[in-house]
Amino acid sequence: MAGWVDRRRDHGGIIFFDLRDTSGLVQVVVDPEQLPAARDLKMEYTVSVAGTVRVRPEGTKNSEMATGEVEVVAGEVQVLSSADALPFMINDRIEIDERIRLQYRYLDLRRPRMAANLRARSSAVRAMRQTLDDLGFLEIETPTLIRSTPEGARDMLVPSRLSKGTFYALPQSPQLFKQLLMVGGVDRYYQIARCYRDEDLRSDRQLEFTQLDIEGAFWGQEGVLDTLEQVIVSVVQQARDVELSRPFPRLTYADSMARYGTDKPDLRFGMEIIDLGEAVANSGFRTFSGALEAGGVVRGINAGRLGLSRSGLDGLVARAQELGAGGLVWMVVEDDGSLRSPVAKFLSDLEMSDIASRITASPGDTLLIAADQAKVVGRVLGQLRLDLGRPRGHDDLSFLWVVDFPVFEETEGGDLAPAHHPFTSPVSVSEMRDNPREAVSKAYDLVLNGSELGSGSVRIHDPEVQKQVFEVLGISDREAESRFGWFVKALRYGTPPHAGFAVGIDRLLAILQGEQSIRDVIPFPKTQTGTDPLTESPTRVDDFQLIELGIDLRPDVRAALSGEKDD
Protein backbone atom coordinates (compact mmCIF):
# COMPACT_ATOMS: atom_id res chain seq x y z
CA MET A 1 0.00 0.00 0.00
CA ALA A 2 1.08 3.55 -0.55
CA GLY A 3 -0.21 6.89 0.69
CA TRP A 4 0.32 9.70 3.14
CA VAL A 5 1.15 9.50 6.82
CA ASP A 6 -1.96 11.04 8.32
CA ARG A 7 -1.27 10.86 12.07
CA ARG A 8 1.49 9.19 13.99
CA ARG A 9 1.31 7.82 17.51
CA ASP A 10 4.77 6.90 18.78
CA HIS A 11 4.79 4.86 22.00
CA GLY A 12 8.51 4.24 21.96
CA GLY A 13 8.32 0.49 21.88
CA ILE A 14 5.51 0.48 19.31
CA ILE A 15 4.50 3.01 16.68
CA PHE A 16 1.12 3.43 15.06
CA PHE A 17 0.38 5.60 12.09
CA ASP A 18 -2.66 6.09 9.91
CA LEU A 19 -1.98 5.63 6.23
CA ARG A 20 -4.26 7.76 4.06
CA ASP A 21 -5.00 7.47 0.38
CA THR A 22 -7.97 8.49 -1.75
CA SER A 23 -9.99 5.57 -0.43
CA GLY A 24 -9.54 6.39 3.26
CA LEU A 25 -7.44 5.54 6.32
CA VAL A 26 -5.98 2.39 7.77
CA GLN A 27 -3.86 1.94 10.86
CA VAL A 28 -0.34 0.61 10.41
CA VAL A 29 1.53 -0.94 13.34
CA VAL A 30 5.30 -0.81 13.37
CA ASP A 31 7.83 -2.39 15.69
CA PRO A 32 10.63 0.20 15.76
CA GLU A 33 13.16 -2.45 16.85
CA GLN A 34 12.58 -4.06 13.49
CA LEU A 35 12.07 -0.85 11.46
CA PRO A 36 13.95 2.00 13.17
CA ALA A 37 13.29 4.32 10.21
CA ALA A 38 9.66 4.46 11.32
CA ARG A 39 10.76 6.73 14.19
CA ASP A 40 11.45 9.49 11.67
CA LEU A 41 8.08 9.39 9.91
CA LYS A 42 6.19 12.68 10.04
CA MET A 43 2.82 13.91 8.94
CA GLU A 44 2.24 13.94 5.17
CA TYR A 45 5.30 11.95 4.26
CA THR A 46 4.40 9.66 1.38
CA VAL A 47 5.29 6.07 2.13
CA SER A 48 4.79 2.62 0.79
CA VAL A 49 4.06 -0.14 3.26
CA ALA A 50 4.43 -3.87 2.82
CA GLY A 51 2.93 -5.96 5.56
CA THR A 52 0.15 -8.18 6.78
CA VAL A 53 -3.45 -7.16 7.24
CA ARG A 54 -4.87 -8.68 10.37
CA VAL A 55 -7.88 -8.36 12.62
CA ARG A 56 -6.95 -6.12 15.51
CA PRO A 57 -6.38 -7.73 18.90
CA GLU A 58 -9.47 -7.85 21.11
CA GLY A 59 -10.07 -4.58 22.93
CA THR A 60 -8.14 -2.41 20.46
CA LYS A 61 -10.76 -2.12 17.74
CA ASN A 62 -11.92 1.36 16.82
CA SER A 63 -15.57 1.63 15.97
CA GLU A 64 -15.13 5.29 14.94
CA MET A 65 -13.02 4.25 11.99
CA ALA A 66 -14.27 2.55 8.82
CA THR A 67 -11.27 0.22 8.88
CA GLY A 68 -11.15 0.09 12.68
CA GLU A 69 -11.55 -3.69 12.82
CA VAL A 70 -8.22 -4.32 11.17
CA GLU A 71 -4.67 -3.02 11.01
CA VAL A 72 -1.59 -3.54 8.89
CA VAL A 73 1.47 -5.00 10.58
CA ALA A 74 4.32 -3.43 8.67
CA GLY A 75 7.12 -5.66 7.43
CA GLU A 76 8.64 -2.85 5.43
CA VAL A 77 8.09 0.89 5.27
CA GLN A 78 9.69 2.93 2.54
CA VAL A 79 9.68 6.71 2.54
CA LEU A 80 8.77 7.87 -0.98
CA SER A 81 9.05 11.54 -0.12
CA SER A 82 9.35 13.66 2.98
CA ALA A 83 7.27 16.72 3.83
CA ASP A 84 8.15 20.07 5.37
CA ALA A 85 6.25 21.20 8.44
CA LEU A 86 2.75 22.00 7.21
CA PRO A 87 1.15 25.46 7.12
CA PHE A 88 -2.00 23.86 8.48
CA MET A 89 -3.13 20.40 9.41
CA ILE A 90 -4.87 18.10 7.00
CA ASN A 91 -8.19 17.58 8.74
CA ASP A 92 -11.69 19.03 8.84
CA ARG A 93 -11.62 20.01 12.49
CA ILE A 94 -10.85 23.71 12.17
CA GLU A 95 -11.80 26.43 9.71
CA ILE A 96 -8.59 27.77 8.26
CA ASP A 97 -8.46 31.23 6.73
CA GLU A 98 -9.57 30.82 3.15
CA ARG A 99 -6.69 32.81 1.77
CA ILE A 100 -4.23 30.38 3.36
CA ARG A 101 -6.26 27.45 2.06
CA LEU A 102 -6.12 28.84 -1.48
CA GLN A 103 -2.42 29.63 -1.20
CA TYR A 104 -1.82 25.95 -0.33
CA ARG A 105 -4.78 24.57 -2.26
CA TYR A 106 -2.89 21.37 -3.04
CA LEU A 107 -2.83 20.68 0.70
CA ASP A 108 -6.37 21.90 1.25
CA LEU A 109 -7.60 19.42 -1.36
CA ARG A 110 -6.18 16.58 0.76
CA ARG A 111 -8.65 17.41 3.53
CA PRO A 112 -11.42 14.81 3.64
CA ARG A 113 -14.18 17.31 3.02
CA MET A 114 -12.53 18.79 -0.05
CA ALA A 115 -11.51 15.38 -1.36
CA ALA A 116 -15.13 14.29 -0.99
CA ASN A 117 -16.28 17.35 -2.92
CA LEU A 118 -13.96 16.55 -5.80
CA ARG A 119 -15.23 13.00 -5.91
CA ALA A 120 -18.86 14.09 -5.71
CA ARG A 121 -18.35 16.49 -8.56
CA SER A 122 -16.78 13.84 -10.71
CA SER A 123 -19.61 11.38 -10.15
CA ALA A 124 -22.25 14.07 -10.68
CA VAL A 125 -20.77 14.99 -14.05
CA ARG A 126 -20.47 11.32 -14.92
CA ALA A 127 -24.17 10.85 -14.13
CA MET A 128 -25.04 13.79 -16.36
CA ARG A 129 -23.06 12.38 -19.26
CA GLN A 130 -24.44 8.90 -18.74
CA THR A 131 -28.05 10.07 -18.70
CA LEU A 132 -27.72 12.31 -21.73
CA ASP A 133 -25.69 9.76 -23.70
CA ASP A 134 -28.43 7.21 -23.03
CA LEU A 135 -31.00 9.67 -24.36
CA GLY A 136 -29.08 10.09 -27.60
CA PHE A 137 -27.46 13.45 -26.96
CA LEU A 138 -24.14 14.31 -28.59
CA GLU A 139 -21.44 15.93 -26.49
CA ILE A 140 -20.01 18.70 -28.63
CA GLU A 141 -17.44 21.36 -27.85
CA THR A 142 -17.80 24.98 -28.88
CA PRO A 143 -15.06 27.60 -29.09
CA THR A 144 -13.86 29.60 -26.14
CA LEU A 145 -12.35 32.34 -28.29
CA ILE A 146 -15.41 33.96 -29.75
CA ARG A 147 -16.84 37.18 -30.99
CA SER A 148 -17.73 39.72 -28.32
CA THR A 149 -21.43 40.52 -28.27
CA PRO A 150 -21.75 43.35 -25.78
CA GLU A 151 -24.97 42.26 -24.11
CA GLY A 152 -25.65 41.27 -20.55
CA ALA A 153 -22.56 40.63 -18.51
CA ARG A 154 -19.16 42.17 -19.17
CA ASP A 155 -17.07 40.08 -21.54
CA MET A 156 -13.63 38.70 -20.71
CA LEU A 157 -11.48 39.90 -23.58
CA VAL A 158 -8.50 38.27 -25.27
CA PRO A 159 -6.37 40.41 -27.57
CA SER A 160 -5.53 39.05 -31.00
CA ARG A 161 -1.88 39.07 -32.07
CA LEU A 162 -2.67 38.23 -35.67
CA SER A 163 -5.19 41.04 -36.01
CA LYS A 164 -3.76 43.72 -33.80
CA GLY A 165 -6.27 45.97 -32.13
CA THR A 166 -9.03 43.37 -32.25
CA PHE A 167 -10.24 41.11 -29.48
CA TYR A 168 -11.89 37.82 -28.90
CA ALA A 169 -14.26 37.37 -26.00
CA LEU A 170 -14.51 34.33 -23.77
CA PRO A 171 -18.06 32.96 -23.94
CA GLN A 172 -20.57 33.96 -21.28
CA SER A 173 -22.29 30.77 -22.36
CA PRO A 174 -22.30 28.69 -25.55
CA GLN A 175 -25.72 30.17 -26.37
CA LEU A 176 -25.34 31.17 -30.00
CA PHE A 177 -23.11 28.25 -30.93
CA LYS A 178 -25.51 25.70 -29.60
CA GLN A 179 -28.28 27.30 -31.58
CA LEU A 180 -26.05 27.10 -34.66
CA LEU A 181 -25.61 23.41 -33.92
CA MET A 182 -29.39 23.08 -34.14
CA VAL A 183 -29.32 24.77 -37.51
CA GLY A 184 -26.46 22.44 -38.32
CA GLY A 185 -28.66 19.39 -37.89
CA VAL A 186 -27.56 18.29 -34.43
CA ASP A 187 -30.90 17.65 -32.79
CA ARG A 188 -29.64 16.71 -29.33
CA TYR A 189 -26.60 18.53 -27.91
CA TYR A 190 -24.96 18.85 -24.54
CA GLN A 191 -21.69 20.11 -23.15
CA ILE A 192 -20.00 20.55 -19.83
CA ALA A 193 -19.14 24.12 -20.70
CA ARG A 194 -16.86 26.59 -18.99
CA CYS A 195 -18.40 30.06 -19.02
CA TYR A 196 -16.88 33.45 -18.25
CA ARG A 197 -18.50 36.60 -16.94
CA ASP A 198 -16.43 39.57 -15.84
CA GLU A 199 -18.64 40.70 -12.97
CA ASP A 200 -18.05 41.04 -9.24
CA LEU A 201 -17.69 37.77 -7.36
CA ARG A 202 -19.91 36.33 -4.66
CA SER A 203 -20.09 33.12 -2.68
CA ASP A 204 -22.12 31.68 -5.58
CA ARG A 205 -20.38 33.49 -8.45
CA GLN A 206 -16.92 33.07 -9.96
CA LEU A 207 -15.36 34.69 -13.01
CA GLU A 208 -15.33 31.28 -14.62
CA PHE A 209 -17.89 28.66 -13.84
CA THR A 210 -19.24 25.47 -15.33
CA GLN A 211 -22.61 24.75 -16.84
CA LEU A 212 -24.30 21.66 -18.11
CA ASP A 213 -25.50 23.14 -21.37
CA ILE A 214 -28.16 21.35 -23.38
CA GLU A 215 -30.20 22.10 -26.46
CA GLY A 216 -32.58 20.10 -28.64
CA ALA A 217 -34.49 20.54 -31.89
CA PHE A 218 -38.10 19.73 -32.70
CA TRP A 219 -39.08 19.87 -29.09
CA GLY A 220 -40.22 22.50 -26.64
CA GLN A 221 -40.42 23.31 -22.95
CA GLU A 222 -41.91 19.96 -21.91
CA GLY A 223 -39.17 18.00 -23.62
CA VAL A 224 -36.47 20.12 -22.02
CA LEU A 225 -37.90 19.90 -18.52
CA ASP A 226 -38.47 16.17 -18.77
CA THR A 227 -34.89 15.59 -19.87
CA LEU A 228 -33.45 17.87 -17.20
CA GLU A 229 -35.47 16.11 -14.53
CA GLN A 230 -34.02 12.78 -15.58
CA VAL A 231 -30.52 14.23 -15.34
CA ILE A 232 -31.13 15.78 -11.92
CA VAL A 233 -32.75 12.62 -10.56
CA SER A 234 -29.74 10.65 -11.64
CA VAL A 235 -27.26 13.13 -10.14
CA VAL A 236 -29.11 13.24 -6.82
CA GLN A 237 -29.30 9.46 -6.80
CA GLN A 238 -25.51 9.40 -7.13
CA ALA A 239 -24.77 12.17 -4.67
CA ARG A 240 -27.37 11.57 -1.97
CA ASP A 241 -28.71 8.08 -2.62
CA VAL A 242 -32.16 9.68 -2.72
CA GLU A 243 -34.81 8.99 -5.33
CA LEU A 244 -36.52 12.26 -6.22
CA SER A 245 -40.12 12.05 -7.32
CA ARG A 246 -41.12 13.38 -10.71
CA PRO A 247 -42.35 15.60 -12.16
CA PHE A 248 -40.83 18.42 -10.13
CA PRO A 249 -43.31 20.99 -8.78
CA ARG A 250 -43.95 24.04 -10.93
CA LEU A 251 -44.85 27.62 -10.17
CA THR A 252 -45.47 30.39 -12.60
CA TYR A 253 -43.29 33.44 -12.18
CA ALA A 254 -46.35 35.49 -11.20
CA ASP A 255 -47.40 32.95 -8.56
CA SER A 256 -43.91 32.71 -7.20
CA MET A 257 -43.58 36.47 -6.84
CA ALA A 258 -46.98 36.77 -5.18
CA ARG A 259 -46.60 33.85 -2.78
CA TYR A 260 -42.89 34.00 -1.99
CA GLY A 261 -41.75 37.45 -3.09
CA THR A 262 -39.00 36.01 -5.28
CA ASP A 263 -38.49 34.14 -8.54
CA LYS A 264 -36.39 31.53 -6.72
CA PRO A 265 -38.50 30.43 -3.77
CA ASP A 266 -37.22 28.07 -1.11
CA LEU A 267 -40.08 25.58 -0.81
CA ARG A 268 -38.62 23.58 2.05
CA PHE A 269 -40.89 25.52 4.35
CA GLY A 270 -44.26 27.25 4.10
CA MET A 271 -44.79 30.71 5.54
CA GLU A 272 -46.42 31.85 2.31
CA ILE A 273 -47.24 35.47 1.65
CA ILE A 274 -51.01 35.97 2.00
CA ASP A 275 -52.95 38.81 0.41
CA LEU A 276 -54.93 40.74 3.00
CA GLY A 277 -56.21 43.48 0.72
CA GLU A 278 -59.85 42.39 0.94
CA ALA A 279 -59.70 42.22 4.72
CA VAL A 280 -58.58 45.84 5.08
CA ALA A 281 -59.95 47.40 1.88
CA ASN A 282 -62.06 49.95 3.73
CA SER A 283 -59.98 50.18 6.84
CA GLY A 284 -59.72 53.35 8.84
CA PHE A 285 -56.04 52.52 9.24
CA ARG A 286 -54.54 54.75 6.56
CA THR A 287 -51.31 52.79 6.26
CA PHE A 288 -53.38 49.92 4.84
CA SER A 289 -56.16 51.68 2.97
CA GLY A 290 -53.79 54.33 1.66
CA ALA A 291 -51.44 51.75 0.18
CA LEU A 292 -54.37 50.05 -1.55
CA GLU A 293 -55.70 53.33 -2.93
CA ALA A 294 -52.23 54.07 -4.31
CA GLY A 295 -52.38 50.85 -6.31
CA GLY A 296 -50.32 48.91 -3.81
CA VAL A 297 -51.04 45.79 -1.78
CA VAL A 298 -51.38 44.71 1.83
CA ARG A 299 -49.87 41.30 2.42
CA GLY A 300 -48.56 39.32 5.35
CA ILE A 301 -46.85 36.17 6.48
CA ASN A 302 -47.50 33.98 9.46
CA ALA A 303 -44.02 33.59 10.91
CA GLY A 304 -45.20 31.01 13.45
CA ARG A 305 -44.30 30.86 17.11
CA LEU A 306 -41.34 33.23 17.21
CA GLY A 307 -41.79 34.14 20.88
CA LEU A 308 -39.98 37.44 20.32
CA SER A 309 -39.70 40.20 22.88
CA ARG A 310 -40.73 43.73 22.07
CA SER A 311 -37.16 44.59 21.07
CA GLY A 312 -36.98 41.47 18.92
CA LEU A 313 -40.13 42.57 17.10
CA ASP A 314 -38.71 46.06 16.72
CA GLY A 315 -35.67 44.42 15.17
CA LEU A 316 -37.92 42.92 12.49
CA VAL A 317 -39.38 46.35 11.78
CA ALA A 318 -35.85 47.73 11.40
CA ARG A 319 -34.95 44.86 9.11
CA ALA A 320 -38.02 45.58 6.96
CA GLN A 321 -37.02 49.22 6.70
CA GLU A 322 -33.51 48.24 5.74
CA LEU A 323 -35.10 46.23 2.91
CA GLY A 324 -36.96 49.27 1.68
CA ALA A 325 -40.30 49.11 3.46
CA GLY A 326 -41.80 52.18 5.05
CA GLY A 327 -42.64 50.04 8.04
CA LEU A 328 -43.85 46.68 9.18
CA VAL A 329 -46.90 45.78 11.22
CA TRP A 330 -46.50 42.93 13.65
CA MET A 331 -49.32 41.11 15.43
CA VAL A 332 -49.02 38.41 18.05
CA VAL A 333 -51.93 36.02 18.47
CA GLU A 334 -53.05 35.77 22.12
CA ASP A 335 -54.38 32.61 23.74
CA ASP A 336 -57.96 33.78 23.26
CA GLY A 337 -57.34 34.35 19.55
CA SER A 338 -57.22 38.14 19.76
CA LEU A 339 -54.38 40.06 18.17
CA ARG A 340 -51.85 42.07 20.15
CA SER A 341 -50.32 44.78 18.00
CA PRO A 342 -49.29 48.42 18.16
CA VAL A 343 -51.88 49.12 15.45
CA ALA A 344 -54.70 47.10 16.99
CA LYS A 345 -56.50 50.23 18.06
CA PHE A 346 -56.75 51.38 14.44
CA LEU A 347 -58.39 48.19 13.20
CA SER A 348 -61.93 46.97 13.75
CA ASP A 349 -62.63 43.62 15.39
CA LEU A 350 -64.00 42.37 12.09
CA GLU A 351 -60.84 43.41 10.21
CA MET A 352 -58.62 41.72 12.79
CA SER A 353 -60.56 38.47 12.77
CA ASP A 354 -60.62 38.54 8.97
CA ILE A 355 -56.84 38.96 8.91
CA ALA A 356 -56.42 36.16 11.44
CA SER A 357 -58.57 33.77 9.44
CA ARG A 358 -57.02 34.56 6.04
CA ILE A 359 -53.54 34.02 7.44
CA THR A 360 -54.66 30.97 9.50
CA ALA A 361 -53.36 32.31 12.76
CA SER A 362 -53.12 30.17 15.91
CA PRO A 363 -52.33 31.31 19.45
CA GLY A 364 -48.66 32.23 19.83
CA ASP A 365 -48.13 32.98 16.13
CA THR A 366 -46.46 36.18 15.02
CA LEU A 367 -47.97 37.83 11.95
CA LEU A 368 -45.96 40.29 9.87
CA ILE A 369 -47.82 42.61 7.52
CA ALA A 370 -46.49 45.08 4.98
CA ALA A 371 -48.35 47.64 2.89
CA ASP A 372 -46.72 49.19 -0.15
CA GLN A 373 -46.29 48.63 -3.88
CA ALA A 374 -46.39 44.91 -4.69
CA LYS A 375 -42.72 44.86 -5.65
CA VAL A 376 -41.62 46.30 -2.31
CA VAL A 377 -43.95 44.13 -0.24
CA GLY A 378 -42.75 41.05 -2.09
CA ARG A 379 -39.11 41.87 -1.51
CA VAL A 380 -39.58 42.66 2.16
CA LEU A 381 -41.83 39.77 3.13
CA GLY A 382 -39.90 37.39 0.88
CA GLN A 383 -36.67 38.24 2.69
CA LEU A 384 -38.22 38.18 6.17
CA ARG A 385 -39.64 34.77 5.29
CA LEU A 386 -36.11 33.56 4.51
CA ASP A 387 -34.62 35.23 7.60
CA LEU A 388 -37.17 33.58 9.86
CA GLY A 389 -37.87 30.25 8.25
CA ARG A 390 -35.00 29.09 6.12
CA PRO A 391 -33.43 25.79 7.23
CA ARG A 392 -29.72 25.99 8.02
CA GLY A 393 -28.12 23.39 5.83
CA HIS A 394 -29.33 21.47 2.81
CA ASP A 395 -30.45 18.16 4.31
CA ASP A 396 -33.65 18.30 2.26
CA LEU A 397 -33.70 19.05 -1.43
CA SER A 398 -36.59 20.97 -2.91
CA PHE A 399 -36.37 21.30 -6.68
CA LEU A 400 -38.95 23.22 -8.64
CA TRP A 401 -39.50 24.84 -12.00
CA VAL A 402 -40.47 28.45 -12.26
CA VAL A 403 -42.15 28.96 -15.63
CA ASP A 404 -43.79 31.71 -17.67
CA PHE A 405 -41.19 34.37 -17.01
CA PRO A 406 -42.08 37.82 -18.27
CA VAL A 407 -40.40 39.16 -21.37
CA PHE A 408 -39.46 42.32 -19.52
CA GLU A 409 -38.59 43.19 -15.97
CA GLU A 410 -39.23 46.54 -14.45
CA THR A 411 -36.09 48.24 -13.20
CA GLU A 412 -35.97 50.30 -10.02
CA GLY A 413 -36.46 53.38 -12.17
CA GLY A 414 -39.61 51.95 -13.71
CA ASP A 415 -38.05 51.26 -17.10
CA LEU A 416 -38.43 47.95 -18.88
CA ALA A 417 -35.41 45.75 -19.41
CA PRO A 418 -35.29 42.36 -21.12
CA ALA A 419 -35.55 39.60 -18.53
CA HIS A 420 -33.72 37.04 -20.63
CA HIS A 421 -31.43 37.08 -23.62
CA PRO A 422 -32.90 38.38 -26.87
CA PHE A 423 -33.14 34.91 -28.46
CA THR A 424 -35.89 33.86 -26.07
CA SER A 425 -39.22 33.24 -27.74
CA PRO A 426 -42.09 35.32 -26.48
CA VAL A 427 -45.42 33.53 -26.21
CA SER A 428 -46.85 36.14 -28.53
CA VAL A 429 -44.99 38.80 -30.47
CA SER A 430 -48.07 41.01 -30.68
CA GLU A 431 -48.68 40.72 -26.94
CA MET A 432 -45.06 41.64 -26.33
CA ARG A 433 -45.47 44.65 -28.57
CA ASP A 434 -48.86 45.82 -27.33
CA ASN A 435 -48.69 44.93 -23.67
CA PRO A 436 -45.02 44.64 -22.76
CA ARG A 437 -45.55 44.71 -18.99
CA GLU A 438 -47.75 41.63 -19.07
CA ALA A 439 -46.08 39.73 -21.89
CA VAL A 440 -44.81 36.27 -21.05
CA SER A 441 -41.93 34.44 -22.68
CA LYS A 442 -41.23 30.74 -23.08
CA ALA A 443 -38.55 30.87 -20.43
CA TYR A 444 -38.12 28.76 -17.32
CA ASP A 445 -35.76 28.44 -14.34
CA LEU A 446 -34.70 25.52 -12.20
CA VAL A 447 -34.61 26.35 -8.49
CA LEU A 448 -33.17 24.30 -5.63
CA ASN A 449 -33.60 25.33 -1.99
CA GLY A 450 -33.94 28.98 -2.89
CA SER A 451 -31.03 29.09 -5.32
CA GLU A 452 -31.32 29.62 -9.04
CA LEU A 453 -29.61 26.60 -10.55
CA GLY A 454 -30.15 27.46 -14.15
CA SER A 455 -32.46 28.73 -16.81
CA GLY A 456 -33.56 27.97 -20.30
CA SER A 457 -36.05 28.84 -22.94
CA VAL A 458 -37.67 28.02 -26.21
CA ARG A 459 -35.64 29.94 -28.75
CA ILE A 460 -36.74 32.03 -31.65
CA HIS A 461 -36.27 30.05 -34.86
CA ASP A 462 -38.04 32.44 -37.23
CA PRO A 463 -35.75 35.25 -38.44
CA GLU A 464 -38.73 37.57 -38.83
CA VAL A 465 -39.73 37.05 -35.21
CA GLN A 466 -36.12 37.58 -34.19
CA LYS A 467 -36.08 40.89 -36.04
CA GLN A 468 -39.25 42.04 -34.33
CA VAL A 469 -37.93 41.05 -30.90
CA PHE A 470 -34.76 43.07 -31.46
CA GLU A 471 -36.97 45.96 -32.43
CA VAL A 472 -39.14 45.75 -29.30
CA LEU A 473 -36.05 45.37 -27.13
CA GLY A 474 -34.85 48.65 -28.55
CA ILE A 475 -32.05 47.20 -30.68
CA SER A 476 -32.09 49.02 -33.98
CA ASP A 477 -31.99 47.19 -37.32
CA ARG A 478 -28.53 48.45 -37.98
CA GLU A 479 -27.31 47.52 -34.51
CA ALA A 480 -28.92 44.09 -34.78
CA GLU A 481 -27.36 43.58 -38.19
CA SER A 482 -23.87 44.50 -37.07
CA ARG A 483 -23.98 42.53 -33.83
CA PHE A 484 -26.09 39.53 -34.72
CA GLY A 485 -26.44 39.68 -38.52
CA TRP A 486 -24.28 36.58 -38.91
CA PHE A 487 -26.57 34.75 -36.51
CA VAL A 488 -29.91 35.89 -37.88
CA LYS A 489 -28.68 34.94 -41.34
CA ALA A 490 -28.21 31.38 -40.13
CA LEU A 491 -31.86 31.27 -39.06
CA ARG A 492 -32.86 31.81 -42.72
CA TYR A 493 -31.72 28.39 -43.92
CA GLY A 494 -34.31 26.05 -42.48
CA THR A 495 -33.97 26.32 -38.71
CA PRO A 496 -35.74 23.71 -36.61
CA PRO A 497 -37.78 24.88 -33.64
CA HIS A 498 -35.46 24.39 -30.70
CA ALA A 499 -35.19 24.88 -26.97
CA GLY A 500 -32.62 24.30 -24.26
CA PHE A 501 -31.29 24.89 -20.82
CA ALA A 502 -28.14 25.42 -18.78
CA VAL A 503 -27.56 24.16 -15.22
CA GLY A 504 -24.95 25.75 -12.99
CA ILE A 505 -22.88 22.76 -11.92
CA ASP A 506 -20.95 24.62 -9.22
CA ARG A 507 -24.12 25.75 -7.48
CA LEU A 508 -25.74 22.35 -7.77
CA LEU A 509 -22.73 20.61 -6.26
CA ALA A 510 -22.31 23.18 -3.50
CA ILE A 511 -25.86 22.55 -2.33
CA LEU A 512 -25.64 18.78 -2.71
CA GLN A 513 -22.44 18.81 -0.64
CA GLY A 514 -23.85 21.21 1.94
CA GLU A 515 -21.25 23.88 1.19
CA GLN A 516 -21.88 27.60 1.71
CA SER A 517 -19.73 28.64 -1.22
CA ILE A 518 -19.16 27.28 -4.72
CA ARG A 519 -15.45 27.83 -4.09
CA ASP A 520 -15.50 24.66 -2.01
CA VAL A 521 -16.57 22.56 -5.00
CA ILE A 522 -14.12 24.21 -7.39
CA PRO A 523 -10.57 22.91 -7.09
CA PHE A 524 -8.83 26.19 -7.89
CA PRO A 525 -11.20 29.13 -7.43
CA LYS A 526 -10.47 32.86 -7.29
CA THR A 527 -10.86 35.17 -4.31
CA GLN A 528 -13.54 37.85 -4.25
CA THR A 529 -11.11 40.24 -5.94
CA GLY A 530 -10.50 37.77 -8.74
CA THR A 531 -7.03 36.73 -7.70
CA ASP A 532 -5.45 33.33 -7.17
CA PRO A 533 -3.21 33.37 -4.06
CA LEU A 534 -1.47 30.17 -5.20
CA THR A 535 -0.17 31.33 -8.58
CA GLU A 536 -0.63 35.02 -7.80
CA SER A 537 -2.61 35.65 -10.94
CA PRO A 538 -3.43 37.96 -12.55
CA THR A 539 0.01 39.48 -13.12
CA ARG A 540 1.58 42.14 -15.25
CA VAL A 541 3.15 40.96 -18.47
CA ASP A 542 6.38 41.91 -20.17
CA ASP A 543 6.27 44.99 -22.33
CA PHE A 544 7.26 42.99 -25.40
CA GLN A 545 4.16 40.84 -24.94
CA LEU A 546 2.05 43.97 -25.06
CA ILE A 547 3.96 45.32 -28.04
CA GLU A 548 3.35 42.07 -29.89
CA LEU A 549 -0.36 42.56 -29.27
CA GLY A 550 -0.34 46.20 -30.24
CA ILE A 551 -1.44 47.19 -26.77
CA ASP A 552 -0.27 49.98 -24.52
CA LEU A 553 -1.46 50.58 -21.01
CA ARG A 554 -3.25 53.84 -20.37
CA PRO A 555 -0.93 56.40 -18.78
CA ASP A 556 -2.99 56.56 -15.59
CA VAL A 557 -2.92 52.77 -15.29
CA ARG A 558 0.80 52.70 -15.93
CA ALA A 559 1.34 55.38 -13.31
CA ALA A 560 -0.71 53.48 -10.77
CA LEU A 561 1.29 50.32 -11.45
CA SER A 562 4.69 52.00 -11.22
CA GLY A 563 3.76 53.00 -7.70
CA GLU A 564 3.76 49.30 -6.82
CA LYS A 565 6.69 47.00 -6.51
CA ASP A 566 7.70 45.33 -9.74
CA ASP A 567 6.99 41.62 -9.91
Added chain:
RNA sequence: GGGGGCGUGGUGAAGUCUGGAGUUCACGCCGGCCUGUCAAGCCGGAGGUCGCGAGUUCAAAUCUCGUCGUCCCCGCCA
Protein backbone atom coordinates in the same frame (compact mmCIF):
# COMPACT_ATOMS: atom_id res chain seq x y z
C1' G B 1 -19.00 52.24 -6.96
C1' G B 2 -21.06 51.37 -1.80
C1' G B 3 -22.13 49.00 3.35
C1' G B 4 -20.44 45.56 7.05
C1' G B 5 -17.23 41.64 9.58
C1' C B 6 -12.34 39.85 10.27
C1' G B 7 -6.60 40.42 10.42
C1' U B 8 -2.69 38.48 17.46
C1' G B 9 3.98 32.79 17.04
C1' G B 10 3.05 27.81 11.46
C1' U B 11 -2.73 26.94 12.42
C1' G B 12 -7.20 28.03 15.34
C1' A B 13 -8.77 31.11 19.26
C1' A B 14 -8.91 34.50 23.93
C1' G B 15 -7.11 39.42 25.08
C1' U B 16 -9.30 45.05 22.00
C1' C B 17 -15.28 47.60 24.42
C1' U B 18 -12.72 49.99 29.69
C1' G B 19 -4.74 51.87 26.91
C1' G B 20 -0.30 49.98 31.54
C1' A B 21 5.93 44.73 30.29
C1' G B 22 3.92 40.11 23.87
C1' U B 23 -0.01 37.72 28.47
C1' U B 24 -3.01 32.96 27.85
C1' C B 25 -5.27 28.21 25.78
C1' A B 26 -5.43 24.13 22.05
C1' C B 27 -3.04 21.93 17.77
C1' G B 28 1.53 21.84 15.09
C1' C B 29 7.19 22.20 15.36
C1' C B 30 12.13 20.73 18.10
C1' G B 31 14.34 17.50 22.16
C1' G B 32 13.45 13.57 25.79
C1' C B 33 10.49 9.39 28.09
C1' C B 34 7.02 5.65 26.97
C1' U B 35 4.75 -1.73 23.86
C1' G B 36 -2.03 -0.97 22.17
C1' U B 37 -2.74 4.01 20.69
C1' C B 38 -6.28 6.04 17.34
C1' A B 39 -7.26 14.34 18.30
C1' A B 40 -2.22 8.87 22.19
C1' G B 41 0.04 10.41 26.93
C1' C B 42 3.90 12.72 30.12
C1' C B 43 8.31 16.20 30.70
C1' G B 44 11.14 20.19 28.58
C1' G B 45 11.99 23.91 24.63
C1' A B 46 11.85 27.18 20.40
C1' G B 47 8.75 30.33 17.78
C1' G B 48 5.18 36.83 17.36
C1' U B 49 7.20 44.08 13.59
C1' C B 50 -0.42 41.98 17.37
C1' G B 51 -1.43 43.11 8.49
C1' C B 52 1.01 47.95 7.13
C1' G B 53 1.52 53.48 7.86
C1' A B 54 0.47 57.85 10.33
C1' G B 55 -1.81 60.27 14.69
C1' U B 56 -3.44 60.88 20.02
C1' U B 57 -0.91 59.63 24.72
C1' C B 58 3.97 59.42 29.77
C1' A B 59 2.35 54.66 27.56
C1' A B 60 -1.21 51.62 21.85
C1' A B 61 -2.55 44.63 20.02
C1' U B 62 -6.25 47.94 22.52
C1' C B 63 -8.34 54.73 20.83
C1' U B 64 -8.50 57.83 15.85
C1' C B 65 -7.45 58.32 10.59
C1' G B 66 -5.57 56.13 6.25
C1' U B 67 -4.11 51.86 3.63
C1' C B 68 -3.62 46.59 2.17
C1' G B 69 -5.61 41.66 2.33
C1' U B 70 -9.79 38.54 3.00
C1' C B 71 -14.96 37.21 3.75
C1' C B 72 -20.39 38.53 3.54
C1' C B 73 -23.82 41.74 1.21
C1' C B 74 -26.00 45.89 -2.17
C1' G B 75 -25.12 47.64 -7.05
C1' C B 76 -23.71 44.47 -11.18
C1' C B 77 -24.49 39.16 -12.97
C1' A B 78 -29.34 39.69 -20.69
